[in-house]
Amino acid sequence: MSYSIVFKYLFVKRILIGLIVVGAAVATSYVDQQERAALPDLTSIEKLNQEFRHQYKQATETFWRSQIENGSVIMVNGNSITLFHKGVPSSSSQTSTAVYHYLKSIAHIPMTIRFLLINNSSTLMNNTLEQYWQNLNNLQIPESIQSKEKASVDHIVSKSQKLVRKEMDKKGSIDRKMLNNFCQSLTHDLTILLDAAAIAQLNKMHEIIQDWMREYNFDPKDPSLKVLIIGPRAAREKNLHTTYFERLLGDERTRNILYIE
Known part of the structure; x- marks a missing residue:
């Protein structure tokens, strides 16, 4: 089976909010605090953009908290994978053997x-x-x-x-x-x-997810399941993690796979 990373609906509301959620969680909190303290003499456009950063962060945290409390979210960051299931985070696991x-x-x-x-x-x-x-x-x-x-x-x-x-x-x-x-x-x-290293990592990740499915009794086909993948820009398309979750969730739910840089 061939895979393709299709983000046709990038600006669909769910995807847009999802990108805001992860991007702000990763990048804006520290920057927001530092800029407010370090730039007392801002131009008018800088003030406008700084307020955007602040509101962006708040909207992100609110939505992200809602997703974790009400559904299942799998977060992949490098060799680390974490499940948030109905507000209960599992311990993070390493996919690198x-x-x-x-x-x-x-x-x-x-x-x-x-x-x-x-x-x-x-x-x-x-x-x-x-x-x-x-x-x-x-x-x-x-x-x-x-x-x-x-x-x-x-x-x-x-x-x-x-x-x-x-x-x-x-x-x-x-x-x-x-x-x-x-x-x-x-x-x-x-x-x-x-290739062998990638397969070893993929097998370990699949093993972890299968254990989670049995322990938490969640269905990967559930439309409320979200997958958040954090990685470099160059690896956005057709990378190992994204193609794996496309297969796990099914072609109809590729919009639930969010990749952020």
């Missing part, structure tokens, strides 16, 4: 080497590279990593060891083209690891 962190950490190795060499190209001491090379040699691959991913892990680590060893022996200028080729040569392996 140990395997997720292992895979992401190994996937970061090629880019770490690139940054290490480029950022320190004029001052890099041999012992800096040697320490990183030793860390690569001492790396122990967790048994929880599956065979398909392990092959990519071995490939990334092996090529990284060779490159770092070569730079240690050369002690010369950094070849940026060579570094780019090095990273590009590992694209397939990186994709495998990042």
